[in-house]
Amino acid sequence: MEPQKINKGDRNKIYFLVIVIAALIGTNAYLFFKDRKQSERFVTVSAEKDKLRLEVEKIEVELDKVNALNLDLNDKLVEEQKLARVKIEELKASLEKAQITQVELDKANKQINELKTFVKSYNEQIIQLQKDNLFLKNSRDSLQNTLKNISNKASNLENENSSLNAKVKTAAVLKLQSAEIIAFRTKSSGKKVEVTRSSTAEKLSVRFTVIPNEIAEKGHHNIYLRVFDPAGNLLADEGNRFEADGQEMQYSHSIFINYNNDNSTYVIDWANPKPFIKGIYTVILYADGNTMGKAQVELR
Known part of the structure; x- marks a missing residue:
């Protein structure tokens, strides 16, 4: 029995089907890897946002610790803290957005690093302020003790003088x-x-x-x-x-x-x-x- 010959038209159809199948396979592969990459990108962005949120909260906690000390801050320190808290609120709002670009993430990260630097410097100023306050308190206490001692000595001298005057007055009486x-x-x-x-x-x-x-x-x-x-x-x-x-x-x-x-x-x-x-x-x-x-x- 002689093999059945495939005519030219059928051959072209077969080639076309092969090409279509190959295209479908390629398209599916492209879409698969694209979805996977987008999923990975979403996971990466979400994790970075959470990390930045945590950094912002840490900075806010540091400022709250300063307020808990009940120190008498000068105008400069008060104003600096106000500006820092405004920046913190802006960052919080930015990181709460559902969609955020890498550029925005990079900007937020930069601002957080600036806030970290500020908080470090701010804490150093607070520590120095505490030292100054302690020095002033010790100086004041020392001065108060000195004044108290002087007052006691003056009072003792006054009593001694009164006693001496009384003795002199008694001794000077005519008998x-x-x-x-x-x-x-x-x-x-x-x-x-x-x-x-x-x-x-x-x-x-x-x-x-x-x-x-x-x-x-x-x-x-x-x-x-x-x-x-x-x-x-x-x-x-x-x-x-x-x-x-x-x-x-x-x-x-x-x-x-x-x-x-x-x-x-x-x-x-x-x-x-x-x-x-x-x-x-x-x-x-x-x-x-x-x-x-x-x-x-x-x-x-």
């Missing part, structure tokens, strides 16, 4: 060295005669000396007398008042003496506004607001 009282009457001739009987006594004469005192003020000193009768009654006028030993008192009589620390003897005569009675009369002397001493005399 009686000796004192005696006699009763007397005056004759018609003017001569004073000492008496011991209450019925004949007219006045009391107080004769006294002062203990030598180098630091006592020289010159005039007002001497006050308080005279008590045998019954303990003060013999004084209501209007005669002075202050001594921290309280106001009535006095019977007062005079000035000229004190010169020279062992002088001073005499004060006092007339009783009432008749003398039998018993012991007591006289207390005061000078410069302090008690000098006392003396007594007994009348029969």
